[in-house]
Amino acid sequence: MGDIAKGALGGAWSLLVGWVLPTALNLAVIATALMPSLRDVPPFETAARLAEGRGTLAFLTASLMLGLVLNALQNPLYRILEGYLLWPSRAYEYGCRRHQAIRRRLSDRLLLMRLERRAAEGSLPPVDRADLALLRHSRHLARYRRVDQRSTVTRRALLQERLARYPVDEGHLAPTRLGNAIRRFEIYAYDRYLLDSQLLWNELTATAPEQARRQVDTARTSVDFFVCLLYGHVAVLLAAAATLVSASAEALVVATTAAVLCIFIPVWYRCAVSATDEWAAAVRALVNVGRHPLAASLGLGVPKELAAERTMWSLVSRMPRIPYHERAAALDHYRLPPQDHAGDGTA
Incomplete structure (x- = not known):
């Protein structure tokens, strides 16, 4: 219904x-x-x-x-x-710093749990052992260690869910939880x-x-x-x-x-x-x-290689953002012949 x-x-x-x-x-x-x-x-x-x-x-x-x-x-x-909108500069900067610290703390907690689990299962490479020792003695993780050591798979998944609500790049952090939760998928296509x-x-x-x-x-x-x-x-x-x-x-x-x-x-x-x-x-x-x-609607063919596709979309994204420049002619490499997309009504 x-x-x-x-x-x-x-x-x-x-x-x-x-x-x-x-x-x-x-x-x-x-x-x-x-x-x-x-x-x-x-x-x-x-x-x-x-x-x-x-x-x-x-x-x-x-x-x-x-x-x-x-x-x-x-x-x-x-x-x-x-x-x-309507946020003073100091409040905006404080919010970004606060969520940057929260994001790093969540990431470090999950990394520590993952390294401890791998250490219990077998030997760790020297680099991972050094990271494990550093995280175990970290002050900002001390208050969470006892709880995290008893954490279940469900609790780890919830922590991962909270971390996933942040953008992958710290340069895109917003000062609020809702801002970060929305910003993460706003930059997904570009990332x-x-x-x-x-x-x-x-x-x-x-x-x-x-x-x-x-x-x-x-x-x-x-x-x-x-x-x-x-x-x-x-x-x-x-x-x-x-x-x-x-x-x-x-x-x-x-x-x-x-x-x-x-x-x-x-x-x-x-x-x-x-x-x-x-x-x-x-x-x-x-x-x-x-x-x-x-x-296809733009008359372009997606390359097989991901690196080439990223280059193509980078060129496409510049077209509506900046005035036309002769470097945009690099898109000719990805344009389909007219007969390949004439049926779609594109030129």
């Missing part, structure tokens, strides 16, 4: 589930917990009168309109949580193939298989849902603060609502970070299976 609904709604499914539904949930909290106290506050008094007698219609209309607005603002909303997927995203999604594009949209919807829910909770907290000016404010209800929302905001943030795992897998699949149709 869910697949039928998704097929019927098409692109509206992501909008409804990702932005309208969480907006409706936050409006429901306002209507049930705060509206009785907000009726005497001037900014909300008019809205309360308008909703009288047309409650359901007003609720659905407000949910839809606010959901559309939040969907239109999704880029700046994401950038704030990723640490790129593997020198294909700038961010720059060529429209071309890539226009030529990739339909199933791959649908997987990306579906996976992102889960992240959108938690991001919208988080921002909605912040807005509800501000509304709760507005009830303090009301003489008839129900202090216990407002305080309880605010406390619950403060607990759930970090929970939704962590859920958004975890939900990026499926998003990352979908983007990875899109790049792996979509780069060949992309090359």
Whole structure:
């Protein structure tokens, strides 16, 4: 039934589930917990009168309109949580240093567990023995050693999962967990193939298989849902603060609502970070299976050698980024004869 609904709604499914539904949930909290106290506050008094007698219609209309607005603002909303927008320089630099230390610590913990396991199974090469001794005496790993020594395969997999939410290159680290979790798959295509997927995203999604594009949209919807829910909770907290000016404010209800929302905001943030795992897998699949149709649509043939393919995608990525230069003629080496792609409508 869910697949039928998704097929019927098409692109509206992501909008409804990702932005309208969480907006409706936050409006429901306002209507049930705060509206009785907000009726005497001037900014909300008019809205309360308008909703009288047309409650359901007003609720659905407000949910839809606010959901559309939040969907239109999704880029700046994401950038704030990723640490790129409205972050002071010192906070940005501190966040990057903090996550750099976390990433290195996770990597060292996994390396230490791997070397100790190999040492228990047999002899280690001299280089690995030196690394093992260095890690065993590392101060920043001392607090984790006892726990890691008793760790199971599942716990090691969870540590590996946390490490996988960081970009492979420390130069691409962001100051927040969500920023790093998203940045890891933004640079996947460039790290593997020198294909700038961010720059060529429209071309890539226009030529990739339909199933791959649908997987990306579906996976992102889960992240959108938690991001919208988080921002909605912040807005509800501000509304709760507005009830303090009301003489008839129900202090216990407002305080309880605010406390619950403060607990759930970090929970939704962590859920958004975890939900990026499926998003990352979908983007990875899109790049792996979509780069060949992309090359064909551009009139190019993918070389058999990976090094040559990386060179080709590097040249392709430069074309829309910088003005034309005669060095771009190096792409002629990868262009297919006209008869090989005339059927695709390319030139």
